[in-house]
Amino acid sequence: SPRYSNEIYKTANMPGVAVGLAYTYVGGDILFIETLLSEGKGELKLTGNLGNVMKESAATALSYLQSNAKKLQLNSEVFSQKGIHIHVPEGAVPKDGPSAGVTMLTALASAFTGRKVKPYLAMTGEITLRGQVLPVGGIKEKVLAAKRAGLKEIVMCWQNEKDVNEIDSNFIKGIDFHYVKTMQQVLELALV
Amino acid sequence: SPRYSNEIYKTANMPGVAVGLAYTYVGGDILFIETLLSEGKGELKLTGNLGNVMKESAATALSYLQSNAKKLQLNSEVFSQKGIHIHVPEGAVPKDGPSAGVTMLTALASAFTGRKVKPYLAMTGEITLRGQVLPVGGIKEKVLAAKRAGLKEIVMCWQNEKDVNEIDSNFIKGIDFHYVKTMQQVLELALV
Amino acid sequence: SPRYSNEIYKTANMPGVAVGLAYTYVGGDILFIETLLSEGKGELKLTGNLGNVMKESAATALSYLQSNAKKLQLNSEVFSQKGIHIHVPEGAVPKDGPSAGVTMLTALASAFTGRKVKPYLAMTGEITLRGQVLPVGGIKEKVLAAKRAGLKEIVMCWQNEKDVNEIDSNFIKGIDFHYVKTMQQVLELALV
Amino acid sequence: SPRYSNEIYKTANMPGVAVGLAYTYVGGDILFIETLLSEGKGELKLTGNLGNVMKESAATALSYLQSNAKKLQLNSEVFSQKGIHIHVPEGAVPKDGPSAGVTMLTALASAFTGRKVKPYLAMTGEITLRGQVLPVGGIKEKVLAAKRAGLKEIVMCWQNEKDVNEIDSNFIKGIDFHYVKTMQQVLELALV
Amino acid sequence: SPRYSNEIYKTANMPGVAVGLAYTYVGGDILFIETLLSEGKGELKLTGNLGNVMKESAATALSYLQSNAKKLQLNSEVFSQKGIHIHVPEGAVPKDGPSAGVTMLTALASAFTGRKVKPYLAMTGEITLRGQVLPVGGIKEKVLAAKRAGLKEIVMCWQNEKDVNEIDSNFIKGIDFHYVKTMQQVLELALV
Amino acid sequence: SPRYSNEIYKTANMPGVAVGLAYTYVGGDILFIETLLSEGKGELKLTGNLGNVMKESAATALSYLQSNAKKLQLNSEVFSQKGIHIHVPEGAVPKDGPSAGVTMLTALASAFTGRKVKPYLAMTGEITLRGQVLPVGGIKEKVLAAKRAGLKEIVMCWQNEKDVNEIDSNFIKGIDFHYVKTMQQVLELALV
Ligand SMILES: [Ca+2]
Ligand SMILES: [Ca+2]
Ligand SMILES: [Ca+2]
Ligand SMILES: [Ca+2]
Ligand SMILES: [Ca+2]
Ligand SMILES: [Ca+2]
Ligand SMILES: [Ca+2]
Ligand SMILES: [Ca+2]
Ligand SMILES: [Ca+2]
Ligand SMILES: [Ca+2]
Ligand SMILES: [Ca+2]
Ligand SMILES: [Ca+2]
Known part of the structure; x- marks a missing residue:
């Protein structure tokens, strides 16, 4: 697991990649969201066997960023000058639901x-x-999957704190939890 | 519930956001309609797991506003110069029906x-x-949900007044009802 | 019913709105067809939970008008300079069939x-x-619905006259029937 | 039936309208194919509750005409300067199959x-x-429907002659049959 | 059958038409692939009740020709200046599968x-x-259908030679078989 | 099998063609991925009876190449100046899944x-x-299919090494395995 964690670190250590947590029919899992920009006209390409609700999360994240470009010190014109590709690996597994929204963002x-x-x-x-x-x-399953993968910090909604408190604290030793209300807080915590 | 109400106030306190009432299979609920404008060409993006009838409400609201731009002191050209994104949170819940029309508007x-x-x-x-x-x-369920959420005023069609009158008045103390005939009345009541 | 009739008069008293008759699984009903024009390129938007055959009626009406623009003293260029939105209220009710054609027109x-x-x-x-x-x-059901709603004149195909003759004349006192062969006759009767 | 025949004559007596024969689950029937041209860019609009094979007949007819424009003394540029609408009345009845091809043409x-x-x-x-x-x-049913409607001439493929010969000649007295091999023969017979 | 063969000869004796062999649920059959070019921008229209795999064959044939234009002494610009319509007659019969590829080509x-x-x-x-x-x-059924139709030469893949060898030689007297490896060989054999 | 291997060599010996391994319901098989470029605007055409996940692999490969053009000494503008057609032969067999990703790339x-x-x-x-x-x-089945086809080297993910180790070594004599972590390693091994 330290080795796995190290693997995550190395392969995810580039702009455009964030680690999410998923709750699937086989339990909790970690999930990579990968983004590449290219020359384009603002078109959004989504791959990785994603359902409609998950695709809508990406559209929502993009509109938010576009509308809040200044706060992120981004030139708002960049959104119409790039093609955006978001991919979520493990194409054999169908993925859906709104919970990857913060990771997409x-x-x-x-x-x-x-x-x-x-x-x-x-x-x-x-x-x-x-x-x-x-x-x-699926907070419990997601948190345990993060622990298994060697992750050290987890960001989630303040209304999910009660779900974390129900997990036996021995299982999640060493993980720091960040409870947030806004998407701006997520970005302040996540971007280095 | 006062705290919840306060939460609604704080998170909805920005242009483009309105509070609707929904009647789902689990009962009445409140519903946020969120709108962001960006540079664009009049395209309308709709997210939040919406059915076709609900999407048609948004198109109807937009055509009405476009056609009545002057009354709202809007430059009619703005409609072809913006991209419009309407989102309804809680993507896990499918939503449909025409009753969010006034909120979309x-x-x-x-x-x-x-x-x-x-x-x-x-x-x-x-x-x-x-x-x-x-x-x-679903007026009864919607009104009780509004009450639980700490809301204080509700706008609806004059033909729904009879449905409100059937609710035990103890349950809805402190709520002001506005019965309207036209969309213009809604906007006069709702926009500050 | 006189009050209801008055209501119809007031709310439908604007260009672009016509009253049709529908025969649904719950019986006869009246139906509003609403049209708004905006700046555009001839695109036709159809809302109100309409089936394909009903949408085709709108396309047929539009092509006919475009091709017969002169007779209506319309500049034929206007059809490529407007966006056209046709809406049929009561979005919760699916609507279909060709019988709204004259009303669309x-x-x-x-x-x-x-x-x-x-x-x-x-x-x-x-x-x-x-x-x-x-x-x-569904002529009988449609005519009785028109009577209940306080309407005073009904236009239909000359081949439907036999269906009207089968209705007890006491039920339809005060309604004037116009039997037509052509779409031009409809427009001459309907537009003031 | 003479009266009905007269009706067909009067309502179909304009360029762009041709009479076909259909064989539906309720028997043989006559079928109008109606065409209107408007300013456009060669787009083909098809209405009347048509199935894919029938729509393909229209596309095939159009490509043939475009490619054989000279023979018909047509300027080939006209095909990219018109919008073409083909409608087949009686929208309540689904229609399909390739047999309306000659009528579309x-x-x-x-x-x-x-x-x-x-x-x-x-x-x-x-x-x-x-x-x-x-x-x-469905030749027998189609021919009898044509007879009932008062039609006087029928064009069909030479390989269908054997099907006509099987019909009792008393039933089809007064109808002239034209057996053709090519689409050019159809147009020479049909256009006055 | 000589007469039928003669018919095929006469009706197919024009550029853009090739004869294929099909194996349907009613047995072997011959199949015409018809192509017409018109002014256009390289768009490919496919009609004749074709399934997706058969449509993909046409796209593959077109890409191959475009990429090997020089070998066929074609100006490569012609592919973006023509509209291409491929039709396979007998619209009542659904057709699919990859075996019409050489005929499309x-x-x-x-x-x-x-x-x-x-x-x-x-x-x-x-x-x-x-x-x-x-x-x-379906080689046996296809070859026998070709024989019945009076055809005299058949082109197929060298790996299908073993299937021809299994047919009683009395049944296929007078037919010449061409076994090929490449699409270039097909074109050298087929185009006169 | 040496002859078959030779056949693969000869027919695949051109730029744009790579050999993959598939695991279908009838067992392991080899798979050709064929690519042709033509004048275009960056559009990606995919044929060969491919499912959505396999199509997404192609889109992912293309975005990666576009974003890493420099490393491959490619002018990044070429991606918007070509039409790209990827075909996977044997159109009768539906194909899906993410495992052709490296071959697409x-x-x-x-x-x-x-x-x-x-x-x-x-x-x-x-x-x-x-x-x-x-x-x-499906590593075992894929490797045995490669062996049968006379292939000599196989590239796969380092996490699949354990699956190869479980195969009886007598069955895979003479095959070199390359275990990789990155797509760049694949390209360094594969392109001559
Ligand atoms: Ca996983
Ligand atoms: Ca997530
Ligand atoms: Ca809720
Ligand atoms: Ca609402
Ligand atoms: Ca009603
Ligand atoms: Ca009507
Ligand atoms: Ca009829
Ligand atoms: Ca016909
Ligand atoms: Ca046949
Ligand atoms: Ca064939
Ligand atoms: Ca194979
Ligand atoms: Ca592969």
Whole structure:
């Protein structure tokens, strides 16, 4: 697991990549969100066997960033000058739901700013167009999967704190939890 | 519930956001309609796991506003110069039906005028292209959900007044009801 | 019912709105067809939970008007300079079939000419591209619904006259029937 | 039936309209193919509750005409300067199959040349891109329907002659049959 | 059958038409692939009740020709200046599978070069983007259908020779077989 | 099998073609990925009866190459100046899953650089947007199929080494295995 964690660190250590947490029918898992920008006209390409709700999270993240470009010291014109590709590996596994929203947001912001995401950091949470982070399900399974993978910090909605408190504290020793209300807080925590 | 109400106030206190009322299979609920404008060409993006009828409400609201731009002191050219994104949070829940029409209308009008929506105000009602507000179902459940959430005013169609009158008045103390016939009345009540 | 009739008069008293008659699984009903024009390139937007056949009626009405622009003293260029939105209220109810054709035609012609539709007038009938009005079903139910709503004149295909003759004349006292062969006759009767 | 025949004559007596024969689950029937041209860019709009194979017949007819424009003394540029709408009335009835091909071809050729189709003439037959007319089914039912409607001439594929010969000659007295091999023969017979 | 063969010869004797062999649920059959070019921008229209795999064969044939234009002495610009329509008659019969690939290729090459296909020649075989002809199924049924239709030469993949060898030689007297490896060989054999 | 191997060599010996390994319901098989470039605007055409996940692999490979153009000494503008067609032969067989990712990548890189793929080399593995190669299933069946086909080297993810070690070494004598972590390693091994 330290080796695995190290692997995550090395392969995710580039702008545009963020680590999320998923709860699938086989239990909790970690999830990479990968973003590449190319010359383009603002088109958004989504791959990785994603369902509609997960695709909508990406669209919501992008609109938020576009509308809040100044706060991130981004030139708002960049959004219409790039093609954006978001991929979520493990194409054999169908993925859906809104809980990757914060991870989509972080990966996109990382790609556009060129700032890497803090290493050993994972996150889960729905996002809204007005900048809120909403609570999601499967917290226990997601947190344990993050622990197994050697991750050290997890960002989630303040309304999910109660779900973390129900986990036996022995199982999650060494993990720092960040409870947030807004998408801006996520980006401040995540981008280095 | 006062705290929750306060939460709604704080997170919804920006142009482009309006509070609606929904009646789902688990009962009444409040619903945020969120709108962001960006540079664009009049394209309308709709997210939040919305069904076709709900998407049609957004298109109807937009056509109405475009056609009545002057009354709202809007430059009609703005509609072809913006990309419009409407999102309804809680992507895990499928949403449909025409009853969010007035809320769509209000959120869009708020986004285009820059005027915020009155705080602690919720609404429900179908809209038409000729400017009428039509009655909708689930009034009792919607009103009780508004009350639980700490909301203080509700706008609905005059033909729904009879449904409010059937609710035990003890349950809805402190809520002001506004019964309207036209979409223009909604906007006059809702935009501050 | 006189009050209801008055309501219809007031809310439908604007160019682009025509009253049709529908026969649904719950019986006869009246139906508003609403049209708004905006700056555009001839695109046709259709909302109101409409099936494909009903959408095709709108396309057929539009092509007919475009091809017969001169007769209506319309500049034929206007069709490529406007965006056209047709909406049929009560989004919760799926609607389909060809019988709203004459109403679609009338609402569109009213919107393009700026001439209102005669008050208290309803209509039902399929249209063709060569200008014919065809007979439709559910005449008895439609006529009784028009009577209940306080309407005073009904336009339909001459081949439907036999269906009206089968209705007990006590039930339809005070309604004037117009039996037509062509779409031009409909417009001459309907536009004031 | 003479009266009905007269009705067909009057309502179909304009360029762009041709009479076909259909064989549906309720028996043989006559079928109008209606074509209107407007300013456009060669786009083909098809309405009337048509299935994919019937829509493909229209596309095949159009490509053939475009490629054989000279033979019809048509300027080949006209095909990219018009919007083409083909409608088949009676929207409540789903229609499909290749047998309306010759009628589609004739209606289109009539619309583009401005030449009317010979009155009291019906036709049925599949078309190909290389100009052949192919045999179709339901000949007996189609021919009897044409007779009932007062039609006087029928065009079909030479390979369908054997099907006509099997019909009791008393039933089809007064109808002239034209057996053709090519689409050019159809147009020579049909356009006046 | 000599007469039928003669018919095939006469109706197929034009550039853009090639004869294939199909194996359907009713047995072997011959199949015409018809191609017409018109002014356009390289768009490919496919009709004749074709399944996706058969449509993909046409796209593959077109890409191959475009990429090997020089070998066929074609100006590569012609591919972006023409609209291409491929039709396979008998619209009532659904058609699918990769085995019409060589016939699609030949018909397209014939249309673009203006060279006719050798008369009394049929073919069957899958094609690839790198120019290979692959073996297909139903050889016995296809060959017997070609024989019945009076065809005299058949082109197929060298890996299908073993399937021909299994047919009683009395049944296929007078047919010449061409076993090929590449799409270039097909075109050299087929185009006159 | 030496003869078959030779066949593969000869038919695949051109830029744009790479050999993959598939695991279908009938067992392991080899798979050709074929790529042709033509004048275009960056559009990606995919044929060969491919499922959505396999199509997404192609899109991912293309975005990766576009974003890492410099490393491959490619002018990044070339991606918007070419039409790209990827075909996977044997159209009768539906194909899906992420395991052709490395082969898609290699075939595309080969087409864009003009460098051929090393002969007698096969590969299997999922790809990611950040350049990782991920493990896939069916290794035993794929390796045995490669052996039967006379292939001599196989590239796969380092996490699949354990699957190779479970195969009886007598069965895979003479095959060299390359275990990789990154897509860059694949391209260094594969392009000659
Ligand atoms: Ca996993
Ligand atoms: Ca997540
Ligand atoms: Ca809720
Ligand atoms: Ca609402
Ligand atoms: Ca009603
Ligand atoms: Ca009607
Ligand atoms: Ca009929
Ligand atoms: Ca016909
Ligand atoms: Ca046949
Ligand atoms: Ca064939
Ligand atoms: Ca194989
Ligand atoms: Ca592979």
